[in-house]
Structure formats: structure tokens, C-alpha cells
Amino acid sequence: MKVLVPVKRVxxxxxxxxxxxxxxxxxxxxxxxxxxxxxxxxxxxxxxLREKNQADEVIAVTIGPQVAQDVLRTAMAMGADRAxxxxxxxxxxxxxxxxxxxxxxxxxxxxxxxxxxxxxDDDMNATGQMLAAKLGWPQGTFASQVTVADSKVEVAREVxxxxxxxxxxxxxxxxxDLRLNEPRYATLPNIMKARKKPLETIxxxxxxxxxxxxxxLVSVAEPPERTAGVIVETVEELVEKLKTEAKVI
Amino acid sequence: MTALVxxxxxxxxxxxxxxxxxxAAAQFGDVDAIILGNEGIDAAAKxxxxxxxLHVPALKSAxxxxxxxxxxxxxxxxxxxxxxxxxMGKNILPRLAGLLDVQPISDVVKINDEATFxxxxxxxxxxxxxxxxxxxxxLTVRGSSFDPVAEEGGSASVEVLEAPxxxxxxxxLRLEQTESDRPELEVARVVxxxxxxxxxxxxxxxxxxxxxxxxGAAIGASRAAVDSGFAPxxxxxxxxxxxxxxxxxxxxxxSGAIQHLAGMKDSRVIVAVNLDPDAPIFxxxxxxxxxxxxxxxxxxxxxx
Ligand SMILES: Cc1cc2nc3c(=O)[nH]c(=O)nc-3n(C[C@H](O)[C@H](O)[C@H](O)COP(=O)(O)OP(=O)(O)OC[C@H]3O[C@@H](n4cnc5c(N)ncnc54)[C@H](O)[C@@H]3O)c2cc1C
Ligand SMILES: Nc1ncnc2c1ncn2[C@@H]1O[C@H](COP(=O)(O)O)[C@@H](O)[C@H]1O
Numbered sequence: 001m002k003v004l005v006p007v008k009r010v011x012x013x014x015x016x017x018x019x020x021x022x023x024x025x026x027x028x029x030x031x032x033x034x035x036x037x038x039x040x041x042x043x044x045x046x047x048x049l050r051e052k053n054q055a056d057e058v059i060a061v062t063i064g065p066q067v068a069q070d071v072l073r074t075a076m077a078m079g080a081d082r083a084x085x086x087x088x089x090x091x092x093x094x095x096x097x098x099x100x101x102x103x104x105x106x107x108x109x110x111x112x113x114x115x116x117x118x119x120x121d122d123d124m125n126a127t128g129q130m131l132a133a134k135l136g137w138p139q140g141t142f143a144s145q146v147t148v149a150d151s152k153v154e155v156a157r158e159v160x161x162x163x164x165x166x167x168x169x170x171x172x173x174x175x176x177d178l179r180l181n182e183p184r185y186a187t188l189p190n191i192m193k194a195r196k197k198p199l200e201t202i203x204x205x206x207x208x209x210x211x212x213x214x215x216x217l218v219s220v221a222e223p224p225e226r227t228a229g230v231i232v233e234t235v236e237e238l239v240e241k242l243k244t245e246a247k248v249i
Numbered sequence: 250m251t252a253l254v255x256x257x258x259x260x261x262x263x264x265x266x267x268x269x270x271x272x273a274a275a276q277f278g279d280v281d282a283i284i285l286g287n288e289g290i291d292a293a294a295k296x297x298x299x300x301x302x303l304h305v306p307a308l309k310s311a312x313x314x315x316x317x318x319x320x321x322x323x324x325x326x327x328x329x330x331x332x333x334x335x336x337m338g339k340n341i342l343p344r345l346a347g348l349l350d351v352q353p354i355s356d357v358v359k360i361n362d363e364a365t366f367x368x369x370x371x372x373x374x375x376x377x378x379x380x381x382x383x384x385x386x387x388l389t390v391r392g393s394s395f396d397p398v399a400e401e402g403g404s405a406s407v408e409v410l411e412a413p414x415x416x417x418x419x420x421x422l423r424l425e426q427t428e429s430d431r432p433e434l435e436v437a438r439v440v441x442x443x444x445x446x447x448x449x450x451x452x453x454x455x456x457x458x459x460x461x462x463x464x465g466a467a468i469g470a471s472r473a474a475v476d477s478g479f480a481p482x483x484x485x486x487x488x489x490x491x492x493x494x495x496x497x498x499x500x501x502x503x504s505g506a507i508q509h510l511a512g513m514k515d516s517r518v519i520v521a522v523n524l525d526p527d528a529p530i531f532x533x534x535x536x537x538x539x540x541x542x543x544x545x546x547x548x549x550x551x552x553x
Contacts, residue, residue, distance in 0.1 A: 016507060017371040025521065028373050095352040100290070118489070122372055126343035126353050129313065133347025139313055140420035141340050144482065154422070158482045159336040160491070161259075162426040166312075169418045178489055179476065214352040218378040220363065226514055230533035231526075235548040238520065238536055246518045246535065248439070249498040 001170075003046040003055045005080065007039040007062050008100055023219045026121070035071040038116025040078070042176040044183035045146055045197035046114045047079040054148045055111070057081050061104055063097055065089050069199060071131040076194035077186030088204035093213040096124070098130035098143070103207045105135060107119040110171065112153065117142050117175040128175035143179045156172040250278035250406075253323060254421070255316075255341065259290025263296060266333035266437040268397030271299060275388045275398070276360050277329050283320070284404070285311050290407065297402035299344040306369035307412035311337055317344035318413045324349060324385050328363065334353070334389035334492070342387050342467040351383035356492075358394040370509035371490040391433055393494035393515060427481045434484065437467035439497045442486055443472035443479065446502020446542055453479035456546040457501065460477060463553040469493065469513075487512035502542045505530025522546070 011017055011026070018027045031087075043216070049055040061084040062068045062074035072083035085101055107115060113132075118125035126227040132139035140146070140155030144163065147154040148170075157164045158177045204211060231237045242249045252274035256267035260377075272282045283299045284293050286309030293302045301321070308316055320330060320341070330345065332338030334356045346353035358376070359367035365380045366388065434440065441461050447453045453474065463466050470480035472487060486493055488511040498516035503509060505521070505528055512520070514533050521534035522545050531537045538545055 011513070017374045019375050026371055043251070058380030090434070093352050095350065098347060099350075121371055123372065123488070124343075124353070124355050124438060125339050126346065126355060129340065129343035131398060132313075132352075133344045134350075136416075137346065139340075142336060156334075157340075159424075160483060162424060162481065162483055164424045165418050165422040169421055172418075178472065179482065196431070214381060214383050215354065216380045216382070218380050220370070221376050221378070223369070223376050226519075228532050228535045229519075229537065231508070231531070231537045231539060235538070235545060235552045237551045238538060239549070241517070241536055242497070242520070246497075248518050 001055050002059060002107060002108055003112045003114055004056045004108055004110040005039065005043045005046050005058060005060050005075065006113065006115045006127070007036060007060050007071050007075055008119045009033050009037045009062060009068045009076065010036045010119055012221070013037050013120055019220050019222045023221060025217065025220050025240070033070070034118050035074050037115050038118055038120070038176050040183040041178065041180050042114040042116050043075055043078055043080065044181045045176060046112070048181065049148060057069070059084065059108060059110070061086065061101070063088065063092055063100055063204065072199055073194050074117060074151050074186060076197040077191040078184060079190070081197065083199045085199060085201045086204045087201055088211065090211050091213065092211060092212055093215055094124050094127040095130060096209065096211055097127050098134055100204060100207060101131050101211045102134045103209060112171065113173045115173070117177055128173050132173035135173070137172050139173045139175070139177045140166055140168050143174050144177050144179045146174060146180065250328040251326065252259055252277045252280050252331060253327040254280060254282045255320070255338065256282045256284050256293060257284060257333065257335060257337055258284065258292065259287055261292060263289055263292050264333065264335070265397050266335055266392035267337045268296065268392050268400070269392040269395040270331050271296065272395045272399045273357065273360060274329065274331050277363055285309060285316065294403040294405050294407055295403055296405065297399040297407040299403050302405045302409050303307055304407050305410045305412055312419050312421060313341045314419050315413050315415055316341050319410070320345045321348040322413065327385060329386045329388065331388045331487050335392050338389045346387040351387055352381065352383055353377060353387040353389070354381060355389050357388050357390045367380070370391065372507050373514065374507065391492055393492060395412070424435045427483065431461065432465065432467045434467045434469055434486070434491050435493055437479050437495055439464045439466035440493050440495045441466045441499040442469035442474055442500065442503060443474055443501050444470065444503025445473040445477065447474065447479060451478045457544065459550045460546055460553070462498045463550060471509050474503070478529065498528050500534070501546065503530060504528050505533065
């Protein structure tokens with residue numbers, strides 16, 4: 001069974017994003033970019049399936065500009081066998097990402113698409129569910145545990161009320177939550193080896209998918225700033241202020 | 250224009266986040282609500298401002314596959330389909346959007362007009378205004394951003410719907426729940442959250458609970474506290490946990506990483522207790538105590 005892992009190149013999670021002065025978006029020029037943290041987890045899970053002999057090939061795929069191949073090299077350094085760059089300079093919304101991924105899924109026929117539950121730039125949390133819908137596959141979103149057995153996968157999901165467990169027939173789409181695993185680091189020898197692994201580039205506009213967005217970004221603004229308040233010396237002073245000044249207790 | 254809202258019940262009542270989604274939907278025109286399973290139907294029929302309740306008894310485990318298929322079959326009657334930005338809404342609505350080939354809009358915090366919405370991006374470090382050209386708009390909305398509709402006052406008609414035939418590709422096995430008598434995190438007036446600084450699970454309980462009891466507060470946790478096993482996952486507050494905006498948020502022994510702030514910085518009053526005077530949480534706190542939580546929490550319990 002193949003496992004396909006869509007990975008996105010995003011502003012590193014340690015960087016505090018800055019809104020561009022003209023309100024057109026968030027500054028990405030000269031900012032450290034990394035693989036979306038949830039996608040590292042999704043990739044780690046795929047690698048573990050291969051290590052347990054439940055998968056035989058792990059393929060990383062990204063949709064983005066030429067530089068997005070960085071995250072594919074990282075994915076291969078972590079252990080992915082090969083990678084596909086679907087190249088475009090256009091801003092691609094999750095709906096279009098799902099449509100493009102569908103074409104790749106139909107070509108590669110994976111048993112599992114293992115992806116992040118959300119990209120930490122757009123925070124949309126939608127692409128996996130949309131892809132599953134378009135493929136007519138079952139979905140196991142926000143996964144904190146994945147067990148494959150007998151052409152089925154059992155997925156424990158983090159939900160508002162606790163943990164829900166589903167059984168899905170394969171093929172299926174799984175989206176990773178933070179507690180699914182701890183992703184490994186790419187070691188230097190593996191980074192070297194990854195340079196020789198196959199990276200295929202496909203032009204996004206050659207796949208017969210309409211790349212235009214249905215959702216237009218009108219503007220981006222800073223959220224209202226909170227200002228630091230006061231440091232109080234004692235618990236009594238705190239309680240007093242909460243009662244008489246803030247009037248919350 | 251008519252909106253359809255997927256609503257959720259808990260202990261026979263309609264969840265507040267769903268009532269907030271109904272309030273958001275009312276900005277578009279008439280509102281119908283759809284509810285799955287057999288709980289909360291009476292409560293749903295009394296909700297203020299709802300025209301019709303669509304009741305789907307068969308879909309009680311709310312699997313995404315049949316639910317999205319059913320919503321898709323109803324979509325031609327609606328201009329907007331909404332739900333709370335809950336784990337259920339976020340599971341089902343994007344799948345519906347996938348079936349309809351529309352771009353869903355997650356975590357809406359403000360509605361400018363029927364097609365223009367504001368939503369946070371980058372863990373709430375920016376607010377994006379977006380405009381949809383889809384004929385059916387699929388949205389999840391943040392409960393804390395819309396005042397919920399009243400629980401009483403309406404008299405909606407109830408129509409029972411058949412569920413579409415299941416394809417057998419997914420099945421519900423079980424739900425593992427942590428029972429608690431405390432108020433629900435997302436709707437509590439006061440929230441007290443603990444972080445890694447509590448050091449272990451037993452401290453987490455023995456130090457936070459007495460203060461929470463005095464304040465009638467819900468208890469939350471940072472990711473590090475959840476990862477370390479101090480608290481179950483559903484208590485996590487933040488970018489990937491719950492979004493809360495209580496009257497009072499007390500952050501204890503947590504540093505205030507941007508991913509945590511994403512879940513609580515819209516609280517009205519924030520209190521922070523931390524040993525480290527440079528902890529980022531103090532940058533958003535209205536009142537801070539620089540000190541050892543092992544001394545501050547027992548003292549706070551006494552002072553309340
Ligand atoms: C993609 C992604 C998503 C994430 N989503 C979330 C999320 O939803 N929610 C979330 O919380 N985090 C999230 N995180 C993790 C986040 O980045 C931080 O790692 C996490 O919030 C840290 O938890 P903490 O503050 O409890 O621990 P730490 O950062 O370790 O802070 C512990 C604090 O306790 C203080 N302390 C220690 N001892 C005492 C004492 N005796 N008295 C008083 N203070 C003391 C220390 O000074 C320190 O400030 C996410 C990370 C990523 C990459
Ligand atoms: N441009 C992209 N290239 C590859 N994968 C993507 C891309 N955008 C989104 N994804 C995948 O979809 C997941 C959810 O993204 P989103 O729906 O945008 O929050 C991510 O964690 C990735 O696994």
C-alpha cells in the first residue's frame with residue numbers, strides 16, 4: 001500500500017506573523033518557512049506504517065511555487081521515498097488544493113492519504129475533508145491514534161467531548177492532530193541521501209483543474225492589540241482589584 | 250435568503266455554540282435548523298428565531314459521510330449552511346463543501362454582508378476579510394463572537410428526515426468521555442487554566458480545583474499540560490484546542506505561547522500567575538502575579 005502525504009510550506013510556527021503595511025496579507029519575504037507542523041506529524045505516521053510493513057511507499061506532495069520543494073526535501077530527509085511538486089505561483093485555496101490532490105490520488109492510488117488537520121497559515125482545517133468528499137472516501141479527522149488492520153483503519157479522534165473512535169474501510173483520508181506522534185528529525189546523513197531521491201515536478205495548470213479561487217482575500221488587518229496591565233504584589237491585592245476594579249468576581 | 254444551521258445538543262439542551270451559529274445565520278434571513286439523533290428535539294423546537302427543525306433520528310453518531318451527503322441533498326434550498334466551529338462542525342461542513350465544490354469559510358468571527366466575512370488566520374495574529382463567490386456559502390462560526398439566540402421563545406415546526414443509505418465505509422465504535430460537573434469550557438464565565446508549571450497531574454487537580462470550585466470556573470490546560478498527561482485533550486485551549494472568551498481567564502504556570510494566546514486572548518479580564526517575569530503571558534494579562542504557583546494558588550483559594 002502506498003501512503004500519500006500532502007505537505008504545505010508555511011511560515012515557521014516560532015515566528016510571530018506580521019501583517020503587511022498595505023493590508024494585502026502577512027509578510028513572508030525573508031521570513032523563515034518550514035513544513036506545516038501537522039504535516040510533519042502526518043508524515044511521521046506514514047513512515048511508521050511503512051516501518052511496520054503496513055505500507056510500502058511514502059510519497060510526499062506539495063502544491064506551491066518552486067521554493068516549496070524545500071519541504072519536499074525535508075520530507076524525503078525524514079524518510080519519504082519520493083516527492084511530487086505541483087508547481088504554481090498562484091495563490092491556491094484549499095478547495096483547489098483538494099481538486100489537484102484528487103488528480104494525484106487517482107494517478108498514484110494510495111491506500112491512505114495522511115495529511116495535517118490544518119495549515120497554520122490559513123487555519124482552514126478543510127482540505128482533508130474536501131479531498132475525502134471528492135474521492136468518495138471515508139475520513140478520519142483530528143486523529144490521535146491510527147491502527148491499520150485487515151484493510152480497515154481504526155482512528156481515535158480528538159473531539160469536543162473527549163475521544164471518538166471510528167472504523168474506516170480503506171482507502172481513506174486521515175488528518176493528523178498534535179498528539180498522534182512526535183515526528184522525527186531529519187539527520188544529516190539522511191538530508192544528504194534525500195538529495196538523490198526522486199522529485200517530480202508537474203505544472204499545476206497541466207492537470208485540467210480550474211485554479212481560480214472562489215474565496216477572494218479582500219484585506220488583512222492586525223487584531224485589536226491587548227496591552228499589558230499591572231503586576232500586583234499580593235493575592236489579597238489581586239482579589240481586591242478583581243472585585244472593585246474589574247468587577248469580575 | 251434562507252440559512253440552514255447544523256445544531257448540536259448536550260444533555261437535552263442545545264449547545265450554546267450552536268445557538269451562536271443560529272444568531273449568525275439570522276443575519277442572512279430565515280433560519281432552519283437540522284439536528285441529528287434523538288436528543289434535544291424539544292429544546293430545538295423552542296429556540297428563538299428558528300422557522301423549521303429538520304430532525305434526522307438515524308444519524309445519531311453524526312458520521313461525516315452520510316451527514317454531509319444529506320446536507321448536500323438539501324443545499325439547493327439554502328443560500329448559507331452553517332454550524333458552530335466545533336469538532337463536529339469542522340468535521341462535517343468542509344466535507345459538505347467538498348461535495349458541492351465550494352470553498353468553506355472556517356471560524357467566522359464577523360459577518361460584513363451575505364458574502365463577506367472576517368476570520369482569524371495565523372493563530373489569530375491577523376484577521377482576514379474574505380469574500381465568497383459561491384452560490385451556497387458554507388461557514389463555521391466562532392461561538393464567542395456571536396451572542397446566542399434565546400433558548401425559549403420560538404415555536405418551530407419539526408419535520409423528520411430519512412437519512413441517506415449508508416455506504417458502510419465508516420462506522421462509529423465508541424466515544425470516550427470524561428465526565429465532569431464543571432461548566433463547559435467554552436461557555437463558562439470564569440476559566441482557570443494550568444500549564445506545564447503545575448509539574449504533574451496530581452498538582453493539576455489539587456491546586457486548580459479548589460480555586461475553580463470557589464469561582465464556579467471551568468478548567469482549561471495548555472498543550473504541554475495535556476501532552477504531559479495532566480489533563481484530557483478536550484481541556485486544551487488554543488489554536489488547536491478550544492477557543493474561549495470568558496469574563497475572567499486565569500492562566501497559571503503557562504508561558505503564553507502564541508498558539509495558546511490564540512485560544513484565550515479575547516477574554517475580558519486576564520490574570521496570569523508565573524514565576525518568570527518575562528513570560529509572554531504577562532503581555533496580555535490585565536493583572537499579573539510574579540510568583541510561585543504552589544504558594545499563590547492556595548493563598549488565592551483562601552482569599553476568595
Ligand atoms: C501547530 C501547533 C499548535 C499548537 N497548539 C497549541 C494549543 O492549542 N494550545 C496550547 O496551549 N499550545 C499549543 N501549542 C504549543 C505551544 O507552542 C507551547 O508549546 C505550549 O503552549 C506550552 O505550554 P506551557 O505554557 O504549559 O509550557 P511552558 O512553555 O513550558 O511554560 C511553563 C511555564 O510555567 C512557569 N512555571 C514553572 N514553574 C512555575 C511555578 N512553580 N510557579 C509559577 N510558574 C511556573 C514557567 O515560568 C513557564 O512560563 C501548539 C504548538 C504547535 C506547533
Ligand atoms: N498547498 C498545499 N500543498 C500540499 N498540501 C496542502 C496544501 N494546502 C493544504 N495542504 C494539506 O491540507 C492540510 C489542511 O490544510 P487547510 O485545510 O488549509 O488547513 C494541510 O495540513 C496539508 O496536509
